[in-house]
Amino acid sequence: MRQHPSYWAFIVHRVSGVALAAFLPLHFWALGNALQLEDFLRWTQQPLVKLSEWLIVVALAAHLGGGLRVLALEFLPWRDWQKSLAAAAAAFALAVGLAFALAL
């Protein structure tokens, strides 16, 4: 089972979802303190924070790609395309990650 791309699509979807759920309260907290936002953004210039930012943006893209894959599998009659959907989700996450990395 672990050889199948769908298994890895499931794991990535789940792990990225947990990471996003853990990140969201911190994200909201920082934005809620809008008056101190400039100081906070200066703090985010550290390399480790930058790396974490990149990881969370990739997690968001991966979770979106994986989620669209799940919706397509459940609501569209395309089951033969499972591998292609998993590949498309991975490619999408990679593309967003690259775009974000180039823009940083």
Added chain:
Amino acid sequence: MSFRGEARLWIAQRASAAVLALCVSVHLVTIVYAVRSGLSAAEILERTRGSAAWFGFYSLFVLAVTVHAPIGLRSVLGEWAGWRGRSRDFALLLFAALLAWLGMRAVLGVFA
């Protein structure tokens, strides 16, 4: 939870996912656009302050994520941590309340 309750959660999860698919796409494009010339508080606030469109968009985004994240975590906690029953649902209700509160605080923070 009853079968009907589980079915409602399943529908809420898919419906919120459909809304989030749109919101996250807009969010990702905004992120890549916003960081192009370096992220600044002034630039973020210039975009969001007093903008009814962004206020409406982010409010919908927060509402959808408040529904979506706790239901997703519910499956993870049940399947990977073996945590089921009322205590799990109560904890996730608290998490949903935290997301709604912090989320709307953030939306108001960048709007007002």
